[in-house]
Amino acid sequence: MKKNNHFELILFDIDGVLEYQGKVYPGAIELTENIREHGINLRFLTNSTLKSAKSAAFKLQSKGFNAYEQEVITASKATALYLKELNPRSIWLLLSREGVDEFSEFIHDSENPEYVVIGDCRDDFNFSNMNKVLQKVVEGAKLIGMISGLVDSSLGSLELNVGSWVGMIERAADVKATYIGKPNRFVFDLILKQFPTIDRKKVLMVGDSVASDIIGARNAGIRSILVRQGEFSEKHLSKKVKPDYIIDQISDLSNILFNC
Numbered sequence: 322m323k324k325n326n327h328f329e330l331i332l333f334d335i336d337g338v339l340e341y342q343g344k345v346y347p348g349a350i351e352l353t354e355n356i357r358e359h360g361i362n363l364r365f366l367t368n369s370t371l372k373s374a375k376s377a378a379f380k381l382q383s384k385g386f387n388a389y390e391q392e393v394i395t396a397s398k399a400t401a402l403y404l405k406e407l408n409p410r411s412i413w414l415l416l417s418r419e420g421v422d423e424f425s426e427f428i429h430d431s432e433n434p435e436y437v438v439i440g441d442c443r444d445d446f447n448f449s450n451m452n453k454v455l456q457k458v459v460e461g462a463k464l465i466g467m468i469s470g471l472v473d474s475s476l477g478s479l480e481l482n483v484g485s486w487v488g489m490i491e492r493a494a495d496v497k498a499t500y501i502g503k504p505n506r507f508v509f510d511l512i513l514k515q516f517p518t519i520d521r522k523k524v525l526m527v528g529d530s531v532a533s534d535i536i537g538a539r540n541a542g543i544r545s546i547l548v549r550q551g552e553f554s555e556k557h558l559s560k561k562v563k564p565d566y567i568i569d570q571i572s573d574l575s576n577i578l579f580n581c
């Protein structure tokens with residue numbers, strides 16, 4: 322193994338990297354096992370807000386991956402950890418499914434929230450709720466978006482994503498939201514804090530999204546590898562943003578990690 326390919330921590334995006342639309346990519350399970358056998362640390366870093374760390378780990382396990390809850394950071398989990406540091410008086414959480422479980426320790430108050438916290442709340446992105454969010458933010462509640470992505474196709478068809486709704490409130494209320502998930506540095510720092518002795522040059526982000534994974538890695542000062550899978554499109558590549566490596570499929574990562 323060449324010195325410059327010697328990584329000590331590998332961060333895997335999940336959707337589009339290990340699996341996509343219900344199917345595990347060939348070689349993905351074997352790759353993660355191989356990484357463990359080589360004593361390299363790994364974490365699963367997803368921008369999913371609907372899943373909790375627990376439910377995301379369970380989903381990976383059900384598909385055959387060895388994945389532990391402590392190794393998974395979802396955008397909802399990261400947002401809950403961010404809020405915990407702020408110790409808010411109250412929050413109004415707009416979020417669906419298991420991601421909600423990450424926020425059980427907070428005081429929830431949609432009438433007098435200190436923070437309005439927005440993840441994917443599916444059909445609850447309606448006029449009544451968004452109008453109420455606008456009013457609370459104008460009255461002084463601080464706005465947090467779990468992720469900044471505008472659109473998403475990981476569930477099979479193109480959908481509006483959290484950043485579109487939060488961006489609408491930012492414009493209407495003339496405020497700036499705080500965003501937590503990739504590509505924001507906070508979520509990377511959260512993981513890297515667990516590995517204080519590892520040099521950032523020895524940390525690799527593996528992703529299919531230039532906007533969240535590759536730009537996020539650059540923001541965090543770590544290396545990145547782009548996989549031409551999942552949501553990747555050639556038009557996402559630009560001269561300004563260059564991953565350290567590009568591979569066609571996730572199984573090719575072994576060549577970079579172990580055979581060079």
Ligand SMILES: [Mg+2]
Binds near residue numbers: 528
């Ligand atoms: Mg992805």
